Amino acid sequence: MAEVASIPNTGLLKFYSAAPSYENILVSVVGTKKNVGVIQLNRPKALNALCKPLFVELGKAVKEFDSDSSIAAIIITGNEKAFAAGADIKEMQNNTYSSNQKAGFLQEWEDVSNCGKPIIAAVNGFALGGGCELAMLCDIIYAGEKAKFGQPEINIGTIPGAGGTQRLPRYVGKSKAMEIVLTGNFIDAHEAEKMGLVSRVFPVDKLLEETVKLAERIGTHSPLVVKMAKQSVNQAFETTLKSGLLYEKSIFYGTFATEDRKEGMTAFIEKRPPNFKNE
Ligand SMILES: CCCCCCC[C@H](O)CC(=O)SCCNC(=O)CCNC(=O)[C@H](O)C(C)(C)COP(=O)([O-])OP(=O)([O-])OC[C@H]1O[C@@H](n2cnc3c(N)ncnc32)[C@H](O)[C@@H]1OP(=O)([O-])[O-]
Numbered sequence: 669m670a671e672v673a674s675i676p677n678t679g680l681l682k683f684y685s686a687a688p689s690y691e692n693i694l695v696s697v698v699g700t701k702k703n704v705g706v707i708q709l710n711r712p713k714a715l716n717a718l719c720k721p722l723f724v725e726l727g728k729a730v731k732e733f734d735s736d737s738s739i740a741a742i743i744i745t746g747n748e749k750a751f752a753a754g755a756d757i758k759e760m761q762n763n764t765y766s767s768n769q770k771a772g773f774l775q776e777w778e779d780v781s782n783c784g785k786p787i788i789a790a791v792n793g794f795a796l797g798g799g800c801e802l803a804m805l806c807d808i809i810y811a812g813e814k815a816k817f818g819q820p821e822i823n824i825g826t827i828p829g830a831g832g833t834q835r836l837p838r839y840v841g842k843s844k845a846m847e848i849v850l851t852g853n854f855i856d857a858h859e860a861e862k863m864g865l866v867s868r869v870f871p872v873d874k875l876l877e878e879t880v881k882l883a884e885r886i887g888t889h890s891p892l893v894v895k896m897a898k899q900s901v902n903q904a905f906e907t908t909l910k911s912g913l914l915y916e917k918s919i920f921y922g923t924f925a926t927e928d929r930k931e932g933m934t935a936f937i938e939k940r941p942p943n944f945k946n947e
Pocket residue numbers: 713714715717718719720723753754755756757758759774776794796797798799801820821823824827828829830832
């Protein structure tokens with residue numbers, strides 16, 4: 669069993685049995701049922717800038733939690749100063765068009781976006797550039813009240829490259845997304861909540877605790893049906909309303925092929941809590 673460092677201000681659990689020795693992230697399992705996987709980005713001196721080794725580790729940890737049947741939901745977080753201040757500018761300073769093409773720059777992001785389980789971003793401090801894009805890749809964003817979001821790539825002569833020009837307009841609409849991307853200005857947590865980028869804002873020291881509660885609440889449901897619900901909501905960002913509704917219907921019908929759907933409805937009628945089996 670590998671021991672990993674504790675997560676500040678949580679008092680929660682500090683082990684993840686399968687955790688390999690990562691250098692850029694800390695991995696733990698928390699919650700009363702030990703069913704919430706937490707990945708803490710851990711390059712504090714560089715404000716958690718997303719260097720390639722960090723992203724490779726993040727992808728591995730996400731995949732590992734995704735395939736661990738004891739884990740109901742995953743939290744990605746940073747520290748009080750930074751969730752992540754973007755791609756590592758020092759690392760990519762000398763990249764060229766052809767080196768990006770040849771190396772498939774950013775392909776590690778697929779490991780996070782392919783995860784079937786819910787991923788919640790718990791954002792304190794800066795979520796800029798790739799950091800904001802990583803948060804938007806998650807399914808739900810909770811923020812501490814001092815969080816700052818932005819796509820400042822324009823300040824350094826480039827544009828968002830990991831979804832910022834595509835996901836941000838879907839969260840906040842065209843005018844606000846254009847303003848954020850074209851100015852490079854930051855927005856605070858309350859503005860981000862008002863725009864619909866963030867679901868809820870908490871005091872800084874309560875953020876992780878509240879995010880764990882959310883993950884635990886999700887963890888009371890059938891993991892199979894949670895996965896189906898996630899797939900269906902995500903379809904709303906991929907297709908037309910007509911095709912999305914058809915997709916939703918087929919997934920809804922599909923829940924009737926599961927034991928957990930039967931158990932959920934039977935439990936309701938028998939006035940008892942459901943006992944979901946992930947079947
Ligand atoms: C595989 C990964 C792929 C990612 C996705 C790619 C696509 C993406 O859309 C492109 C980007 O994100 S483009 C990026 C978009 N993001 C940006 O443009 C934001 C850039 N950052 C900033 O503007 C400022 O650091 C802040 C305003 C965040 C904080 O200001 P403050 O409170 O005065 O703090 P400070 O003194 O400034 O920083 C402390 C230390 O952290 C260091 N460091 C920080 N960010 C770094 C980074 N991204 N990089 C490297 N290092 C970074 C900083 O150098 C310093 O270390 P040093 O050893 O002393 O030199």
